[in-house]
Amino acid sequence: MTSLSISHGHVAADMLPAREAPPIKRVPIVKMLFGDVMSAALTAGALVTVLALMPALKWGFVDATWATADPAACRAGGACWAFIGAKLRFILFGLYPPEEQWRPMMMMGLMVLMVLVSLSPALWGRKLVTAWLAGVAMMLGLMWGGFAGLPFVPTSQWGGLPVTLLLALLSLGCGFPFAVFLALGRRSSLPIPRFLSVGLIETIRGLPLVGLLFVASILLPLLLPPTWTIDKLGRTFAALTVFAAAYLAEVIRGGLQAIPSGQVEAAKALGIPHWKAIQHIVMPQAIQKVIPPLTNTAIVMVKNTSLVMIVGVFDMLSAGRSAAMDPVWPAPYREAYLFVGLIYFALCVAIAYYARWLELRVKAKDYR
């Protein structure tokens, strides 16, 4: 270092030792909670809220009946969790024949397995899509039966959690290809595809899902030839798919807008045909950019499957409600809805955590 200090008097001769980092200002917890009037008021408000929730906690935990074979024991006042235990099979599987319930259970196991395998982006590709097509065929085959000695179970007997999961998964999966075309159509420079896409997307997004479900369950049989009979579950599934397609299309459009036009121009300069450029250059980048909002749409769709109750499809929520209607038990509606809500909560939170992990991963690997 001394060799630097020969001629110029104004240049520092020696390297200064590194100074210690400034100490992190630790605010004492008391000051955080009661530092000023506002903080004190917030703390007081929080404590009052906790106190106000005490009766609910007492109802849910202290006074609750956790396990009993005798429904009359539930009339003491607390929550009747024993009811959930007694009705679990019904809430989870609905009217599916009890001796065949291993099939929806296996179906859900297969679905969970496939979802777990698909979590890692390293495996995403054509093979995975093919695997999913085969997997969905197997899932539906398991549910329907009617081959290899499995008795046929019509969709009118399907119910509970498998219906909720299948509706969410299939409406998103089948809506996605439509969404890609709608998004491309909306971004098109040609007027007719653009008007058609904008019209479809905005109409569907302007309507409540309940309205679409009404259309599907009441009007669809009128719109199709009399020989085409689609059962109730199929019609609801159609409505959910259309709904998912419109919302997914808007998300994908956001991704398409974020791709600089230089990408298409570069492809054009290399002589790559327009559709090939879209398929191999624009779309992959656009979809990668919108993975966080796509998972958000997935959460919305999982929650939205609960609306099929309104048109009489026997999903998990309807099953929970019917279970609570059993006169043997003392009208445990609150417990039933809390339990069903908890399952939805677990599903949505799982997707949200996955989305956060994926986002961090994509950010870490973003070298484009």
Next chain:
Amino acid sequence: MLFALWDNRRIRDNALQFLLFAGFAGLLFWLWSNTAANLAARGIRVGFDYLSRQANFPISESVLPYDPSDTFGWAYVIGVTNTAVISFAAIIISTLVGLVIALVRLSNNPLASKMAALFVGIIRNMPLIVQLLFWYALATTLLPAPRLAFNPLPGFYLSLRGLYIPTISLGPQAGSFAGVCLAVLIAAVIMRRWVPKSAWSLGKWVLLGGLLVVAVVLLRPSASFPELKGFNFVGGLRLSPEFAALMLGLVLYTSVFISEVIRGGIEAVSRGQWEAGRALGLSERHVMFRIIIPQALRIIVPPMTSQYLSTVKNTTLALAVGYPELGLVVGTVINQTGQAIESISILLAAFLTISIAVSMFMNWYNAHVALVTR
């Protein structure tokens, strides 16, 4: 020859567009002809003349007067006004509650902030319909009979029959008085430019006090308190358990999403704005409400629009708890008349109109708060 045509971009594009258009038109025609055949086969007559027939079904509560002897058309009007009232009230209350939740979450108080975060996490990850059913179950199983009604504040009674609150009824001049108030308000806003600031600070209170005195003298407001007579309450205003459950569920659900939008907007304003405000010696409250929130509004407005729109659409879930908004009225009318096509068209048209109206208003507001650049 044909390949040469295919290579011409304009010809190819036009051919594709023509095919798409023809396909879409063909699909519509196919659906239309199916419908016509189905309707003919089932002997259903399509038309809106049933609107003027007598409805003959009750609607449990409505803002406008309704009687089963009214027409189907009027029943739809009742449904639309109920939907509008629910949407409007839910949007206003949720925005305020959402702002409070967002501010609590952003506060330095760790306890309150964590609790708010927990609340947001729980509410936003459960379907609204489950929450509505839960609140409704709570209202119908937990609340006592009218005789044992909760009486949290004087004049407020909460029981199985719903929530009874006192009302203030005004004299017959209420309408004209409101007009006068509006005129005075507009005049005051216009006059404000020429009035010195010191005079204004006192003058506005004088003005408000004067209006209040005039209101009391002129309108002689009389309060109506609910009272227990026999098995039920008389007087005051009744909010049914359906309404209460729907309102509570909608407001909690919507306000949580709104709080996330507001929080995102406030956090998107750069820290330098806070620091600059503090450096100028402004109080935290002033920095928040005069510097940060006006800038955050620009970021908040577009997502807020879609929140408001989904709130309007979410009111249709009232079907689950039996509050007679448009969806429930339409469902009942279909059951009564079988006029499914017309009824559902009315439902869809009403919601499309509301959606378009809300987004037009929010676009106008967005242009109003948008950053003006040269």
